[in-house]
Amino acid sequence: MLQPFNDQSALYLQVARMLEDGILRGIYPAEEQVPSTNELARVYKINPATAAKGINLLVDEGILYKRRGIGMFVAPGAAQAIAARRKAAFYNDYVIALAKEAASLGIDAEELAQMVRRAAAEKEEQG
């Protein structure tokens, strides 16, 4: 889970994304405390203000909430909310890019659909 930050989007967005990934995978279940700003800063070697910006983004979205004097906690229903939001963005973020790359390789819609079905079936078998 501790991949170094290497994608190019703004660091605070990467912090938020990384915490969201942790929530989605159940590393941080509802009502569990997430790492503090200073912990995130130390481990990822980023400015604490950047880490705080990422955390605050999730607070604004209702994914995390603050317990005064203790820290940041995962809100009930956070994983479902993240999944719903990412599902809505899935078409724009993944499917369009997939179709674009397929078109530039001369893969037609039917072939692409077959590939997607095969990948989904393999994923299902692996469980």
Next chain:
Amino acid sequence: MNGKQHPELRAEGLRLRYGKNEVLHGIDLTLRPGCIYGLVGRNGAGKTTLLSCLTGQLAVSEGAVTCGGQPVWENPAALANLCFSREIGTTLGGGPNNMKVRDYLEAAALFLPHWDKEYAARLVARFGLDERKKICKLSKGMLSMVTIVIALASRAPITILDEPVAGLDVVAREDFYKLLLEDYAETGRTFVISTHIIEEAASVFEEVILLDEGRILEMGETDELVGQFAAVTGAEEAVDAVCAGHRVLTCERLGRQKQCVVRLPGGPGALRAGGEVDVEPLTLQKVFVTLCGHEEKGGGAA
């Protein structure tokens, strides 16, 4: 973090001339308490000169430098808040610097009223520095470590490091950033760090100051600044269509492909990106090269 008791460092209309040669051309700058600043600029941009003026080690030709409202020049009360840890020379007064590391640190402590001797000892041990070694016998990496020990153990409310990682290998550099952030989490003091190794330091800087030819070209939140730039790549006509009406800073062509760097104060959302072009963010290093990489001057040697 208790940034409250920490003062603000301010330069107003700062100019510095060496004889007739003006090196800094009217710098206005406010360093707020409790922030980590990165100072970046090309060789000869005036970084070390600026830092020397800010810390009262060089008299300004015009303008004022104040710390907590007090002038810094020859003012011990204001200087007590400042530590400027610069690159150490291996020579001293024409001969080799024969001071031992231990004596060098003790001498530095005399000028640093907040000096934390115990912290200095811990850092020396962590870096594996031999205190009995003479300064002139230290490697470049070890000299950098001594400057870092002085800066961190100074516990000065405003701590300035000039090229602290220049001589360090990648493991020691990572260690430095970690120590820096640990100390910052604990004390919330202000740091200013100048560096040429921009990419790996970018994530540590809350704000970045971009100095170019004696002027501040940009100053602001690192994320915010970087977020204003985008690289647009694709077929020439498609790139031109997307970039039309925006501020294009650089263009490069490769066959029928074209890449333009554009500046979008509102972020890349302002681009009407069609399907045919790729829009990618820039790194701080690329932003720096785009803004400061002007054509070499004095084209006499054609």
